[in-house]
Amino acid sequence: MSIDKTKYDALVVGGGIAGQEAALSLADMDYKVLLVEKDLSIGGKMIHLSKVFPTLDCAACITTPKMSETARHPNINLLLNTNILEIEKDNGIFSIALTIRPKYVKEDLCTGCQLCEWVCPVIVDDGFNNNMVGRKAISIAFNLANPKVAAIDMNHCIKCKKCEIACVPKAIDYSMQPQNISIETKTVIISTGFNLFKPENKPQYGYGKYPNVIDAMQMDRLIAPTRPYNSVVRPGDGKIPDKIAYVLCTGSRDTSIENAIGCSVDCANNPICSQICCMYSIKQAQLLMGALPLADITIYYMDIRAFGKGYEEFYQQAKGMGVSFIKGKIAKITQKDHNSGDLILRYEDVTTGTLKEAKHDLVVLSVGVLPNNEIAKVFTNQKLELDDQRFIKQVDELLSPSLTSIEGVFVAGTAAGPKDIPDSILSAGSAASEAASYINNI
Amino acid sequence: MKQRIGVYICHCGGNISDYVDVEQLGKLMAKENGVLISKNVMFACSDSTQKEIEQDIEENKLDSIVVASCSPKLHTHTFRNVAIRAGLNPYNYTQVNIREQCSWAHSDKPMDATIKAYGLIRAGINRVSYSEVLESLEISAQKVVAIIGAGVAGMRAAVDLARMDNQVYLIEKGNTVGGHVAQAGRLFPTNENGKEVVDRLYQRIRQQSNITLFTNATLEKVSGSIGNFWIEVKLGSEELKLNVGSVLVTTGFDFYDPKEGEFGYRLSDRVITLPDFNKMVENSKGKLIHNGKSVKSVAYIYCVGNRQSKGENRYCSRQCCTAAIHSSLHVHEKFEDMTAYHLFRDIRTYGKQELLYQQSSKNGDIYIRFEEKEPPVVELKNGNPTIKVKDYLTTKRELTLDTDLVVLVTGMVPRTDSNSVSSKLKIPIGIDRFFNEIHPKLKPVETVIKGVYIGGACQGPKNINESVQSALSGAAKINATLKSGNINLEPIIARVNADSCLWCGKCAEVCEYDAISSIANGGKLIAEVNKATCKGCGICAPTCPSNAIELAQFTDNEIESMIDGLMSKAEISPRVESQQNNQKAGVQSLAGYPKIWRTIANALEGNTLTIPQIAEKIDQEASLVTWHLMTMNRYGFVESAGLNDNEDYFMYKLKK
Missing domain, CATH: 1.10.10.10 (Winged helix-like DNA-binding domain superfamily/Winged helix DNA-binding domain)
Structure with a gap:
């Protein structure tokens, strides 16, 4: 790679779909890009998904080539498992301090063969599968990870050395230390994405208390090709569900969350709409009709917001397939009895104006989008402003949607507010255009 | 004939292997003539498999590869790049589609899907064994961009393309710039005025010496291809011919024009559309006055001309809910004692726009929900409207509303002249009649015509911010394409055998891209193919009476060998569950x-x-x-x- 590893044209923060798109667009224009990702692989939230609306392309089919292109582009350097400590702007140049956290596996030696994973006896929650299944303390982040190298979860490792013995290329190194580096760049693109609402913070829905109340990301995992259970079954007892409910607007369009137990800033009131939940729920419903032809699927909604290209048609298609749509906000979810694991949903049926109860054997909470704005704290001598919802503020939303409060810092994707995948990609292309115009005129 | 072929059969994580017995096919293909390696892979497109294929090519000196996975539309470039990285000519690779054409199409008959996949993969192997080394064509490209349509999307893209050192021709049909936004009044979500936004943008355009704006300019004809298009533009009586490297189409949309009698439209001056209402609000001071009469109550009817499950506009126009609510907020702020009724189907104030909806509810606006099967009925007595509607929010109670004004919240439709633009540039039109991108996620601003991009609302309803983002996305792609001044083109084009060609002209007649002309050669005329213009569609080949024109990668040898492969009898045994990788x-x-x-x-x-x-x-x-x-x-x-x-x-x- 012919890149000076300390001087770049652009730093892209976050390797989800928006970050990859922005990095690729700039790299294709011959700018030198450093892409920094805090996780072990690029891919962001999209790589977790099964299929994507409204085309029902498999998410991996769309995103893995992009990941691969990003990882291989001669103008892109990739830093994974890396945190940004400080960004300082001086004379128009950004100085960035970074720390690369240790993986305890030498990346250049690891072949991704997974022999270490087979011998490791320590079982931990598999975050990629939203903790619905376990994985080993040494493992590859997920099947399609890029780069495909193992890492050790040092919080759980018992240093039994089985992996060290099994590893043929001798890639395991328990003594690895964090590595601090600094770089300079002319521009910064923030593509840090979003956080999903934590459904525990809506205690009346019973998430975490009743095992058959899951969130929509867990359902996407259950129906993905790389799914944890090889089939769609309930996490509570392995039953094949036949009456599934979707609760839309969980943690969105909701100003009643603030007094939730243990609520931090993460789960404060979220009055806005998350823009994606209607559509991903409809998508999952269609996929479930395919996977479980006998199951009844009911979507409880406030408004169905099928607004994008082909979305209304996709919604009508789901209705045509037999998905039930009931306008009503769910008030409370309780478990019928411990043995059956079935759930009772209490709601107001708006069409009839009556309070009703319905029994379902699996409930999916369609959780909303919350800001991920940690990055704002690392700017030392400039202030990266946030908007009222604590997303990165767009200072000229209509004409220059990527501009932030700091000249030379641009925002792409959901870091600026909820967006679906096509809109995130367009926003990233737009940020690349604005960043390139900016660099070209410094 | 190739003797060292590598075959990769993909599970696609179950998308294929749940139906097609890929393991058995992998074993069978290993026995085919010329096949050196035959493997099953979980995701052929994943980075690790790509690396594995590269390694195989290098270590085993493979002379060609076949990837049996999904549609070539998705991953042709992925695997061509694999070949290039491993030092293999990218055209010594063939893609076989066993997902869309086998597992997905025949999920009810896994055995038959497997037999079909067997034939297709054999055809692919036969074809690749005749594959030739092809080199891509490098042509020089003009760093000049034509942007068709000077609404905010086109204007904004012009600014960035110019700032990235491209010469820009901004071509506008009307006599002013700014499109619908220039007339829109107050805009959501920033409350800026449309005219001011357009003025601000216009100032930025004027600062760029490398933008040339043509108004009253009509697009007459487009010829050429990426790097070198010729755009003929009519300016009054003058005709211009512009040589550009790329084209960005930002021709925008029209508002739906309700039919006479649709909710009383045109039968009374008290039924108007939202864009007309906005102008009225903008121009009224102190009191809202319409045709001399004071207006105190307004009923907004949503989804007019949209979300018609049986009509021609099935889609949702995404910005109208917010636009109507934003107007209602403006009215509430500007005039006293106003009553607003919103007759809606679903309120689609997505994202942060939800806050406007909440504010409107706080202002006391009344929301009434109807369903498509029971739409509101507007009755007119002496021109005064009365609306009858069943409210689905209050157990379908029938309500009667007398309002001073009925505002039809009209959606967006493709421009009436969009067919003329699309036929000149050969841009495909989608089911919704808007311009169609190649793929909403993989190539969201690209069209099937290389070098022609689309941005803004000409590809489907968008608000201002979204239109600008898509147009700027197009600008980024165009700049990347033109930046080096050179473009590489596909070598899969027609070629002429000079010996057998007798120049009858039949190939030139059928060519839709005007890529074939005659040229003198050895004392006779023969056909010549313009390499930059030829799209490789192959329509010329079967018309030739002397079999003198053929398409690279689709030669007779290749096609005939594929047919042999497809016709060969499959001996597939019933599936045995494999142990896979566990x-x-x-x-x-x-x-x-x-x-x-x-x-x-x-x-x-x-x-x-x-x-x-x-x-x-x-x-x-x-x-x-x-x-x-x-x-x-x-x-x-x-x-x-x-x-x-x-x-x-x-x-x-x-x-x-």
Whole structure:
């Protein structure tokens, strides 16, 4: 790679779909890009998904080539498992301090063969599968990870050395230390994405208390090709569900969350709409009709917001397939009895104006989008402003949607507010255009 | 003929292997003539498999590869790049589609899907064995961009393209710039004025010396291809011919024009559209006055001309809900004692726009929900409207509303002249009649015509911010294409055999891209193909009476060998469930693993049980057993033993 590893044209923060798109667009224009990702692989939230609306392309089919292109582009350097400590702007140049956290596996030696994973006896929650299944303390982040190298979860490792013995290329190194580096760049693109609402913070829905109340990301995992259970079954007892409910607007369009137990800033009131939940729920419903032809699927909604290209048609298609749509906000979810694991949903049926109860054997909470704005704290001598919802503020939303409060810092994707995948990609292309115009005129 | 072929058959994580017996096909293909390596892979497109293929090519000196996975539309470039990185000519690779054409199309008949895949892969192997080394064509490109349509999307893209050092021709049909936004009044979400926004943008355009704006300019004809298009523009009586490297189409949209009588439209001056209403609000001071009469109450009827499940506009126009609510907020702020009724189907104030909806509710606006099958009825008495509507929010109670004004919240439709633009530039039109991109996620601003991009609302309804983002996305792609001044083109184009060509002209007649002309050669005329203009559609080849013109990669040898491959009889045996990649773990002992694993294993010793049965037997929570059992399954200690009698639970057994 012919890149000076300390001087770049652009730093892209976050390797989800928006970050990859922005990095690729700039790299294709011959700018030198450093892409920094805090996780072990690029891919962001999209790589977790099964299929994507409204085309029902498999998410991996769309995103893995992009990941691969990003990882291989001669103008892109990739830093994974890396945190940004400080960004300082001086004379128009950004100085960035970074720390690369240790993986305890030498990346250049690891072949991704997974022999270490087979011998490791320590079982931990598999975050990629939203903790619905376990994985080993040494493992590859997920099947399609890029780069495909193992890492050790040092919080759980018992240093039994089985992996060290099994590893043929001798890639395991328990003594690895964090590595601090600094770089300079002319521009910064923030593509840090979003956080999903934590459904525990809506205690009346019973998430975490009743095992058959899951969130929509867990359902996407259950129906993905790389799914944890090889089939769609309930996490509570392995039953094949036949009456599934979707609760839309969980943690969105909701100003009643603030007094939730243990609520931090993460789960404060979220009055806005998350823009994606209607559509991903409809998508999952269609996929479930395919996977479980006998199951009844009911979507409880406030408004169905099928607004994008082909979305209304996709919604009508789901209705045509037999998905039930009931306008009503769910008030409370309780478990019928411990043995059956079935759930009772209490709601107001708006069409009839009556309070009703319905029994379902699996409930999916369609959780909303919350800001991920940690990055704002690392700017030392400039202030990266946030908007009222604590997303990165767009200072000229209509004409220059990527501009932030700091000249030379641009925002792409959901870091600026909820967006679906096509809109995130367009926003990233737009940020690349604005960043390139900016660099070209410094 | 190739002798060192590598064949890769993809599971697509179950998308293919759930139906097509890929393992068996992998074994069968290994026996084919010329095949050196035949492998099954989980995701052919994943980075690790790409690396594996590269390694195979290098280590085994493969002379060609076949990837049997999904549609070539998705991954042709992915695997061509694999070949290039490994030093193999990218045209010595063939893609075989066993997903869209086999597993997805024949999911009800897995055996037949496998037989079909067998034929297709054999055809692919035969074809690749005749594949030739082809080199892409490099042409020089003009760093000049034509932007068709000077609404905000086109204007904004012009600014960035100019700032990235491209010469820009901004071509506008009307006599002013700014399109619909210039007339829109107050805009959501920033409350800026449309005219001011357009003025601000216009100032930025004027600052760029490399933008030339043509107004009253009509697009007459487009010829050429990426790098060198010729755009003919009519300016009054003058005709211009512009040589550009790329074209960005930002021709925008029209508002739906309601039919006479649609909710009383045109039958009374008290029924108007939202854009007209906005102008009225903008121009009224102190009191809202319409045709001399004071307006105190307004009913907004949503989804007019949109979301018609049986009509021609099935889509949602995405910005109208917010636009109507934003107007209502403006009215509330500007005039006293106004009553607003919103007759809606779903309120689609997505994202942060939801806050406007909440503010409107706080202002006391009244929301009434109707369904498509029972739309509101507008009755007119002496021109005064009365609306009858069943409110689905209050048990379908029938309401009668007398309002001073009915505002039809009209959606967006493709421009009436969009067919003329699309036919000149050969841009495909979607089912919704807007311009169609290649793929909403992979190529969201690209069209099938290389070098022609689309941005803004000409590709579907968008608000201002979204239009600008898509147009700027197009600008980024165009700049990347033109930046070096050179463009590489596909070599899959027609070629002429000079000996047998007699220049009858039949090929030139059928060519839709005007790519074929005659040229003198050795004392006779023969056909010549313009390499930059030829799209490789192949329509010329079958028309030639002397078989003198052929398409690279689709030669007679290749096609005929594919037919042989397809016709060959498949000997497929019924599927045997394979052990896949979990084999090695089965023999591992459970020593060192969590205690509950050993307890579960003991319970399953000699039994097949469901999760609740195991949970009962070992006296543990079923959810805990699920988590551990699934993890044991993942690492090959247990496996599924089919469904129980009620078919509601899987049963599990120890893996041998």
